[in-house]
Amino acid sequence: MTSPLINRRDLAFVLYDLLDVAALTKHARYADHSRETFEAAIETAHRLALEKFHPHNAKADKNEPTFDGNTVSMIPEVAEALAAFRDAGFFAPTKDYELGGMQLPLTVAQACNAVFQSANIGSAGYPFLTVGAANLIESFGSQEQKSLYMAPMLAGRFFGTMCLSEPQAGSSLADIRTRAEPQPDGTYRVIGNKMWISGGDHELSENIVHMVLAKIPGGPPGVKGISLFIVPKRTVNPDGSVGARNDVRLAGLNHKMGYRGTTNTVLNFGEKGGAVGYLLGQPHRGLEYMFQMMNEARIGVGQGAVMLAYAAYLFSLDYARGRPQGRAPDSKDPTSPMIPIIEHADIKRMLLHQKWVSEGGLHLCLYAGSLVDRIAMADDAQEKARLELLLDTLTPIVKGWLSEVCLKSNEHAVQILGGYGYTRDYPVEQYYRDQRLNPIHEGTDGIQAIDLLGRKMAIKGGAGWTAVKAEIARAIKIATAHERLKPMARELAQLVETVETTRATLLGAMGQGKPSLALANAFHFLDLFGLLVMGWMWLWQASAVLDLPPAATDEERAFRAGKLAACRYFFTYEVPRSAYLASMLGKLDDTTLTMKSEWFA
């Protein structure tokens, strides 16, 4: 195993052979960059992840953060790792040079982030939230807010959070109760309780900048009355120095199944009269703003899921190659030597599943990142809008569908190790527990499914779906040039038709005033659409492999053969599930909808 974190050949394949990230360097913004500088950044991230993040991954899990009623304590390795991370500039990889950034494309920054996620998802959580919160201030904040809050966040001195959920309103933001009362000096007093706040308290940074959804009294009901506030843990003086504690109190830490390195908190705002808060942007537009961070976070969660799957895949692969057990079905002589378990077809089944999930998932996440880069670079408004629709439509798949298939992938990694996989002596056990969070946070997968079917498939006359279809059609055309890919290209084209028909049926029901019926099986539509998107990714990968110049080494030949085999596996064992899903969806079945609460046990 070259690296326990990622296959660097695979990462390079995605970045350069699939996404052609190097082409971005023709833009003025990236003029100083080249494939070499991208690789240097990734190499730095990889080394740092191996040296500073990976070694304490298990330790942080076994010794989760504690709270004595006053201060949060955690193992010192977390702060050390984040200091090294800060010193290497990873709090602002995409930002302008003058802001202290590296001015890297987001795709490359995401690639760097991927190795940290693989090494230690818990410790990687803090900068992830900080960058997202800083981006919010960059997009919607005043000059003063940028200098007082964003700048120290990009420098890694202040960390950030997103404060949305409340105890009585987990996913239902329309029902939040936190209120922000306007003060004569233009500030607000924020009062309320926030739940499930990751990174909500710790001593890792000089300050914590909470991005808080709250309602200004007198505003409209529901989500239209939500505004967004900057509420620092400690107030910041006009000269940027950190002042006194604000009225934000840690009520307690949540004790989780996994993902233990990232503190998860209950925060009380305004127990002593009100936490000082600063309105970000306009009143009542808070949810709209927050969606920027939520969408970034959803891509980040999807990629985190992928990297937990990837790390587990690499570990279980290495184990399967080294563990002798049993014999092939056609060689039962008990005196013959045992074979490594990787030679058993059922083990290869589980490894192939992990391979398509991990490598296909990484491709999809970085593709999403590349769309953000292309949106930023697009001169043409129509092209920009098209790319935005594409990204919006794929986001529920990145977050929701990937987190489902990644959980299954981690389940396989445990299974390959057998009893050992079930013990806490091997990392696959922790990866599995860590992974279980991903279908839940940043909008459960059920919510992602409704977002996909009820919004993304419908809005702007289905322009998002049209954009996805056009991209897939292009990939099918390219694949069709390769004789051996023709059957899979045909299957993918068929799957596009299947989704088309299914979408029409479901949106038809919606149009006929039956939204509950149309959305009742949204989860299966998410699954169907995920198969389409992943089929697209793998056909794309297979085409790219066949378009490469001749391989120079056995290792490279093996890499390419593996890609083609994984593509074949996906089309043989996963794509056919689509017919079953489409058939269920096409019936507009109301079994779940008509089930009554009292009929359950």
Add this chain to the structure above:
Amino acid sequence: MTSPLINRRDLAFVLYDLLDVAALTKHARYADHSRETFEAAIETAHRLALEKFHPHNAKADKNEPTFDGNTVSMIPEVAEALAAFRDAGFFAPTKDYELGGMQLPLTVAQACNAVFQSANIGSAGYPFLTVGAANLIESFGSQEQKSLYMAPMLAGRFFGTMCLSEPQAGSSLADIRTRAEPQPDGTYRVIGNKMWISGGDHELSENIVHMVLAKIPGGPPGVKGISLFIVPKRTVNPDGSVGARNDVRLAGLNHKMGYRGTTNTVLNFGEKGGAVGYLLGQPHRGLEYMFQMMNEARIGVGQGAVMLAYAAYLFSLDYARGRPQGRAPDSKDPTSPMIPIIEHADIKRMLLHQKWVSEGGLHLCLYAGSLVDRIAMADDAQEKARLELLLDTLTPIVKGWLSEVCLKSNEHAVQILGGYGYTRDYPVEQYYRDQRLNPIHEGTDGIQAIDLLGRKMAIKGGAGWTAVKAEIARAIKIATAHERLKPMARELAQLVETVETTRATLLGAMGQGKPSLALANAFHFLDLFGLLVMGWMWLWQASAVLDLPPAATDEERAFRAGKLAACRYFFTYEVPRSAYLASMLGKLDDTTLTMKSEWFA
């Protein structure tokens, strides 16, 4: 929620309306029994489980057993619960009165065991192993062995284990190295290391009776050279008193993801020259004997999986009824009150999945138990053989397929609770971790799949399959009498044909000298066969509901409506998956088989 452990109406439905356990009382052996005495035993078990097992389930998880190099320590509640269990006679529910037993049918004993498993799978593990080991001695032991070892086990004074796996040979018993050297006095000296031994050491009982697979030097290679030995932790004097420590040492405890209440151990036999062991039955027939315990254990593991799913189902159901969140898709007024999450179709989807898994799984496990009872009562050798084949064929489904679908079921329970489900404050988190063991122990699900396809479907000219088919045909015929069940009956008949064809294709390949190809996708065959068996159970349940006399209460009407809805859900959302599986299997696809180790990342 009437009981957090089980729906007693459902249990009674399975025992009396489906399996007609009361009919067993016409046999002389059960002449003293009646539905009332059965219910009294279950009531006692239920009360004991609620009072003594359930309260320390989470505590035992949070405070797992420790080993100081000398003695294993655990929370005192475990010993207290097991003492109460012993005093109530549950170590010997099925045994003759003169052996101190209750002379209950196994089906009823299994029902009793089910509530203990639901309450606390960790503490229930000790008697479960003890009963299995005692049964082995009863079947194959000498009179002396029965009186010295079995009798104190049935009295709950000695506990038992099964010692099969070794560090270098987890599932590959042909490769075990533990040896048993014959001594002039007829005893053996056992020397070797055993791994993954549940209940391998503790201070809960006066003694531990290890059932150990070992090889007598000079015997045939592979599984044909395996013999079975009784190796007590402490020797037992001829008068039954417990003597000195035998040469069996606890090398260490395994630290598991879940299932922490049951110690799991590495045992070293013979570090000081050899542990005294007593041959059970004939030499070299050990594996054949051990299969009795393994088969019992496989049913037990399947039922344990079901009860972990059942407990989580009941908890998440209760939560879903009480937790308000969001609004229906056709009522988005943010000032309207929130609805309980059970009103959301996607939550009902996850509850319906849990319902068919839990209630259908319980039905299948108790049906397996009822087959054991019918085998014991059968006068006719042919009928006995038929029932044995039926049981053998269903065992991989009970153990392997159920543990897969139960894990998914527990995943849903966590998901319904959202962030709360991911915290250690709610029991669904532990149930999920506990459940993850079940696809691994007692033969991984991959091994169960090979057992089903390569052995159970093939042996005796397919007589096992013929027996299953005949039972299903009978169920289809009964269901067809009900107009509303006809479509489902037809679908099940179609599924029988699908399995028939698929089996013929796969066994055909086996017959043509391609066992590796035939078995490469055995896991998917297990899935296909599982759908058939579960479809059979649910059609059976639906028929029985419609055959009941008119319901007297609203509660009973709701219970029956729920059964019909769950059956409909299974046939609408699960059975159609069979076409996809059969299509893959029918192709004899070799993607996994031909994948090369070096092609993986």
